[in-house]
Amino acid sequence: MYGRKVKLRFLFVVIIFSTLILTTLLILKSLEENVVYFQSPTDIKLLNELEKNKIRVGGMVKKNSISINAKELNFIITDQKNEINVTYSGAVPNLFAEGKGVVAEGFLKDRNFFSATKILAKHDENYMPPEVKEALGEK
Amino acid sequence: MIYSLVGYYSLVLGLIVGLTLFYFSFKNFNNATILNSKILSFTFLQFFFVVISFLCLIFSFVVSDFSNETVFNNSHTTKPLFYKISGTWGNHEGSLLLWLLVLTFFIFIFLLKTKNQPTKYKILTLVFQQVIIIGFFIFLIKTSNPFNYLFPIPVEGLGLNPILQDPALAIHPPILYLGYVGSSIIFSSVLSATALKMISISWATHIKKWILTSWIFLTLGILLGSIWAYYELGWGGFWFWDPVENVSLMPWLALTTLLHCIMVLEKKNILSSWTIILSIATFTLSMCGTFLVRSGILNSVHTFANDPERGVFILIFLFILIFLSLFIFFFFHKDNEKNSNQFFWLSKETSILINNWFMMYFLSVVLIGTVYPIFLDVISSEKISVGPPFYHKLIMPFLIPFLLMMAIGPKLKWIKSDFENKFYLICLLLISIFLAYFILKSFNQKILINTILISSALYLFFITIRDFFVKKYKNLSQNISHFGFSLLILSILFNNLFSSEVITNLKLGETFENSKVNIYFESIDSKKSKNYDSIIANFIIRNSNGEEDKLSPELRIYNQPVIATSEADIKTSLISDKFIVVNLVQNQDYFNVRYQVKPLMMWIWISVILISFGGLISLIKKNHEK
Numbered sequence: 150m151y152g153r154k155v156k157l158r159f160l161f162v163v164i165i166f167s168t169l170i171l172t173t174l175l176i177l178k179s180l181e182e183n184v185v186y187f188q189s190p191t192d193i194k195l196l197n198e199l200e201k202n203k204i205r206v207g208g209m210v211k212k213n214s215i216s217i218n219a220k221e222l223n224f225i226i227t228d229q230k231n232e233i234n235v236t237y238s239g240a241v242p243n244l245f246a247e248g249k250g251v252v253a254e255g256f257l258k259d260r261n262f263f264s265a266t267k268i269l270a271k272h273d274e275n276y277m278p279p280e281v282k283e284a285l286g287e288k
Numbered sequence: 289m290i291y292s293l294v295g296y297y298s299l300v301l302g303l304i305v306g307l308t309l310f311y312f313s314f315k316n317f318n319n320a321t322i323l324n325s326k327i328l329s330f331t332f333l334q335f336f337f338v339v340i341s342f343l344c345l346i347f348s349f350v351v352s353d354f355s356n357e358t359v360f361n362n363s364h365t366t367k368p369l370f371y372k373i374s375g376t377w378g379n380h381e382g383s384l385l386l387w388l389l390v391l392t393f394f395i396f397i398f399l400l401k402t403k404n405q406p407t408k409y410k411i412l413t414l415v416f417q418q419v420i421i422i423g424f425f426i427f428l429i430k431t432s433n434p435f436n437y438l439f440p441i442p443v444e445g446l447g448l449n450p451i452l453q454d455p456a457l458a459i460h461p462p463i464l465y466l467g468y469v470g471s472s473i474i475f476s477s478v479l480s481a482t483a484l485k486m487i488s489i490s491w492a493t494h495i496k497k498w499i500l501t502s503w504i505f506l507t508l509g510i511l512l513g514s515i516w517a518y519y520e521l522g523w524g525g526f527w528f529w530d531p532v533e534n535v536s537l538m539p540w541l542a543l544t545t546l547l548h549c550i551m552v553l554e555k556k557n558i559l560s561s562w563t564i565i566l567s568i569a570t571f572t573l574s575m576c577g578t579f580l581v582r583s584g585i586l587n588s589v590h591t592f593a594n595d596p597e598r599g600v601f602i603l604i605f606l607f608i609l610i611f612l613s614l615f616i617f618f619f620f621h622k623d624n625e626k627n628s629n630q631f632f633w634l635s636k637e638t639s640i641l642i643n644n645w646f647m648m649y650f651l652s653v654v655l656i657g658t659v660y661p662i663f664l665d666v667i668s669s670e671k672i673s674v675g676p677p678f679y680h681k682l683i684m685p686f687l688i689p690f691l692l693m694m695a696i697g698p699k700l701k702w703i704k705s706d707f708e709n710k711f712y713l714i715c716l717l718l719i720s721i722f723l724a725y726f727i728l729k730s731f732n733q734k735i736l737i738n739t740i741l742i743s744s745a746l747y748l749f750f751i752t753i754r755d756f757f758v759k760k761y762k763n764l765s766q767n768i769s770h771f772g773f774s775l776l777i778l779s780i781l782f783n784n785l786f787s788s789e790v791i792t793n794l795k796l797g798e799t800f801e802n803s804k805v806n807i808y809f810e811s812i813d814s815k816k817s818k819n820y821d822s823i824i825a826n827f828i829i830r831n832s833n834g835e836e837d838k839l840s841p842e843l844r845i846y847n848q849p850v851i852a853t854s855e856a857d858i859k860t861s862l863i864s865d866k867f868i869v870v871n872l873v874q875n876q877d878y879f880n881v882r883y884q885v886k887p888l889m890m891w892i893w894i895s896v897i898l899i900s901f902g903g904l905i906s907l908i909k910k911n912h913e914k
Binding site for chain 2: 179180183218243244245
C-alpha cells in the first residue's frame with residue numbers, strides 16, 4: 150500500500166488538475182457565449198442563416214443617408230458593394246459622420262435591416278478600425 | 289534643430305555608457321571598490337544623458353521646432369504651453385523615451401539606496417537592468433527615434449489629438465510608467481537574488497519597498513486613466529474592459545499578488561517560487577502592455593494609428609527576456625524543501641495563498657479575454673470582440689469567496705490558528721447578509737448573486753471598520769487598503785445597480801420628459817478659444833423630487849487637427865453624479881443628448897485612493913523602522 154503522504158500528495162495533484170480543467174472549460178464556454186463577431190454588409194448578404202446573436206457591422210456611413218428624429222437615428226452602412234440600413238437610438242460618438250468609417254453593434258432584423266445597440270467611437274479622424282479597412286479594401 | 293542634435297547624440301552616448309557598464313560589471317564582478325567608485329558614477333552619467341535627451345525633446349515641443357518629425361506630428365503652435373509639454377510623452381517616441389528615463393532613474397536610485405546588500409547582488413542587478421536598458425536604447429534609436437529630422441521644415445505641425453489635451457491624461461502616462469517600469473527593478477533584482485541564491489527574509493524586506501513603490505504608482509496611474517475615460521470619452525462609465533485598460537490591469541493583479549507573497553516570504557521564508565514567477569510575470573505583462581498598446585495589434589476603441597514593425601522588435605526582445613529569466617529560475621532556484629510543505633489549513637499564509645490563486649484566476653480571465661481575439665484573428669482571420677458580460681460572468685461569482693477570505697484572512701494567525709474568540713466574525717456576517725437583503729429589497733432588486741456579493745463586500749467593510757477601532761495602529765496599512773477595496777466593490781455594485789440613463793435627440797427649446805426626469809434644452813452659446821471653437825448647450829434638468837439643475841455640456845471643434853470632442857458637464861456630489869453629454873449629428877439640427885445619474889461615483893475614486901494610501905503608509909512605516 151501507498152503511504153499516507155503519497156496519497157495526500159496524489160489527492161492534491163488531482164484537485165489542482167481538476168480545478169484547472171474546470172476553469173478552462175468555464176472560461177471557454179463563457180467566451181463562446183459572449184463573443185461578438187464582426188461582419189461587413191457583404192458578409193451579411195452572403196449569410197445562409199440569419200445570425201441571431203449580437204454582431205458588429207462595419208463600413209462607411211453612406212453620403213446623405215443620415216436621418217434623425219426625437220427617438221432614433223437612421224443611416225446606411227456601405228462597403229461600396231453592399232449596404233445595410235441601420236436604426237439606432239442611443240448616444241452617438243463624436244466622429245460619427247457621413248463618409249467616415251463606423252462600427253455598429255447590435256442585432257440583425259433581416260438581411261437589410263440592422264438594429265444597433267451601440268455605435269463605437271474612434272479616437273482619431275485618420276484612424277480606421279482594421280476590420281473596416283479590410284471590409285472596404287475588398288472592393 | 290540644435291535640440292534634436294543634442295538630444296540624439298546624448299541618446300547614443302547613453303547607449304555607449306550602458307554597454308561600458310555592462311562590460312565593466314561583468315569583468316569586475318567581485319570587486320567592491322569598483323561599485324562605489326566607477327559604477328555609481330557611470331550609472332548617474334547614463335541617467336544624466338537620458339535626462340538631457342528628454343529635456344531636448346521637451347524644448348523642441350515648447351519652441352515648436354517642426355524640423356523634428358515627432359514635434360511636427362504631435363504639436364501645433366496654437367496649442368497651450370501645458371499641452372505642448374505633455375505632448376512630449378503623448379506619442380509613441382516620446383513615451384518610450386520616458387520609459388528609458390524612468391528605467392535609468394530607478395537603477396540609479398536603487399544603487400544609491402541599497403546599502404545593506406552584498407556587492408555581488410547589486411552588480412548583478414545592474415547587469416540585468418542594463419540588458420533591459422540597452423534593449424530599449426536600441427529600440428528607440430533604431431525604430432522610433434524621437435529626433436528624426438524633417439526637410440523642408442514645415443511651417444505648422446499636425447497637432448495633438450484633442451482628447452489627449454486634458455490635465456488628467458497629461459500626467460497619466462508618467463505615473464503609470466513609474467509603476468510599469470518600477471517592476472523592471474523588481475525583475476532584475478529577483479533574477480540576481482535567484483542566481484546568487486540569496487532569497488531570504490532580509491532580502492524580502494529590502495525588495496518590498498520597491499514592490500510597494502511601483503504598486504502605488506500603478507494603482508494611481510490606472511485611477512487617472514479611469515477618471516479621464518469617465519469624463520472625456522462621454523460614455524459615462526469608468527471601466528470598459530477595453531484591451532488597453534486590461535493590459536494595465538494585468539500587471540496590477542500580478543503585482544498585488546506579489547505584494548502579498550513577499551509579506552509571507554518576509555515572515556515565514558516560504559513562497560519563494562511564487563515570488564520569482566510573479567516578479568517575472570509582472571514585468572513581462574508590463575512590457576506586453578507597452579507592446580500591445582504601441583504596436584497597433586489591439587483592436588481597441590483606444591487605438592491610435594501605429595506602426596506594426598515596432599511590435600516585432602518588442603516581441604523578440606520580450607522573448608529573450610522571458611527565456612533568460614525562466615532559464616535562471618529553473619537552473620538556479622531550488623525550493624527549500626523543509627519549509628514548503630508546512631501549510632496548516634487554517635492560517636494566515638493559507639488564506640493568502642488561496643486568494644493568490646483567486647487573483648491568478650482573475651488574471652487569466654483578463655488575459656484570455658484580451659489575447660483570444662488577437663489569437664483567433666491570426667489563425668482564422670475571424671474578427672471578434674469580447675465584451676463586458678464575459679468578464680462580469682467569470683469574475684463576479686469568484687469575488688464572493690475572495691472578499692470573505694480577505695475579511696477573515698487577516699484575523700488568522702501565522703502558522704496555525706483556531707476559532708477561539710472569533711464569535712464576532714459570525715455576528716458581523718449575519719448582520720451583513722441581513723443588511724444587503726434589506727437594502728436590495730427596498731429598491732426592488734431581487735438578483736441573488738448581487739445580494740450575496742453585497743453581503744460579502746459589506747462583511748469586509750464592517751470587519752475593517754471594526755479593526756480601525758479595536759486594533760488602532762496595528763496593521764493599519766493593510767486595513768486601510770482592504771477597507772478601500774471593500775468600499776470600491778460596494779460603490780461599483782451600487783453604481784451599476786442604481787445608475788439610470790436617458791438618451792434622446794432634442795432640438796433647441798424642446799423638452800424630454802419621463803416619470804423620473806424632465807430635461808429642457810434652454811439655449812445655445814458659442815465661444816471661441818485659441819485652438820478650438822465651442823458650442824455650449826444649456827439644459828435645465830428637473831427630477832421627480834423637484835430639484836433643479838443647470839448643466840451645460842460643451843461641444844468643441846478643434847482647429848488642428850479638425851476634430852470634434854464632447855466635454856461632458858458633470859455635477860458631482862458625494863451621493864451621486866449627474867452627467868450630461870451632447871453631440872451634434874452632421875447636417876441636422878438635433879442634438880444627441882445623453883443624461884445619466886450615477887450614484888457613488890465619487891466613492892469609486894476615493895476608495896482607489898484609499899487603497900494606494902494603505903500602500904504609502906506601509907512604505908513610510910518601513911522607512912521609519914530602519
